[in-house]
Amino acid sequence: MTIGRTALKTKAALLAAAVLCAPQVASAGPADTYYERAFMVAADRRCGLFDARIDAALGAATAQARGAALRSGAAETDLSATAARARSRAHAVSCQDPQLATVKGRVDDAFSGWLRTPRMTFPGERADWIANRMRSAAAGWRLQQTSIVGASPVAFGYAGEGEASELVAVVSFVGRSRPTGARIVLRDPNKVPRAWLAGDGLVPASSRASLWAADVAPASRELLAEGRRTGEVWRFPASTAAALERLDPRETFAIEFHFRDGSVATAKFEAGDFAAGRAFLAMGML
Known part of the structure; x- marks a missing residue:
């Protein structure tokens, strides 16, 4: 199945969902799409509609819809209220509702295409996340975004071998000097509750949280940027992912390398x- 056909089936499934969750909506904008997908996630949790892999596909699509809504100008508080309305509506619909059974069949059919999709690009305003579910015995990137500091390429995301992966940054510094530590810096929601989109995008130092890498090792050549022969892989705690997921998709975070x-x-x-991207990987390797 092509990505185009998958997208058409997904749209049809969501239109069917709209009959149950928002029948007054004539044409769905980004926030409406998020509402429809959030409704299906909530109905699934309540009624056990889908298997684990469809759950993951639906989760990826819902996260993607939320990002699209935020980039279109929707406020985070409004989307939180949208999700709450979707959960309330899902709670009011009977698990034996014939229309819900119809929607379930259409969602199963639509997202089965996602299950067979090995790679996907999640576009951003300035940079993309590239996801890869192809199984390999060698080290490889599962979810990756690239950047640069000076003339030195940096990649961040999930990498691993076989089914295993971990959150890492890989850097190839020009010259002999090597950093002694690395940390991720990002908005601290306890200090700045709302998305920080001003200035150069990175929240001021006084309002940042930091997450230090747990260790460093020589990077496998498969993880290096093209043309690089050596580099280091910095491994971050698994809890880092939750902090990144709390950010607005338009926000900037950074990796600092300390010398x-x-x-x-x-x-x-x-x-x-x-x-x-993480939810897409949760569908499993192919």
């Missing part, structure tokens, strides 16, 4: 559809 002389090299990244 013995006190200097810091900073590579910037866009939060984008990181959550959707």
Whole structure:
């Protein structure tokens, strides 16, 4: 099945869902699409409609719809209220409703195409997340965004071998000097509750949270940028993902590399559809 046919089937399934969750909506904008997908997620949790892999596909599509709505100008508070309305509507619909059974069949059919999709690009405003579900015995990127600091390429995301993957940054610094530590810096929601989109995109130092890499090792050549022969892989705790998923997709986060002389090299990244990419990987390797 082509991506185009998958998209058409997904749209048809969501139109069917709209009959149950928002019959007054004539044409769906980004926020309406998010509402429809959030409704299906809530109905699934309540009624156990789908198997685990369809759950993951629907989760990826819902996260993607939320990102699209935020990029179109929807406020985060409004989308939280939208999700709450979707959950309320899903709670009011009987699990034995014939229309829900029809929607279930259409969603199963639509998202079965996602299950057979090995790679997907999740576009952002400035940078993309590239997801890859193809199984390989060698090390490889599963979810990746690239950046640069000076003349040194930096990649961040999930990488691993076989079914295993972990959250890492891979950098190939020009010259002999190597950093002694690396950390992710991003908005601290306890200090700045709303998305930070001003200035150069990175929240001021006084309002940042930081997450230090757990360790570093020589990077496998399969993870290096094209033309690079050596580099380091910095591994971050699994809990880092939850912090990144709390960001607005338009927000910037950065990886700081700290050197013995006190200097810091900073590579910037866009939060984008990181959550959707993770959910896409949750469908399993092919």
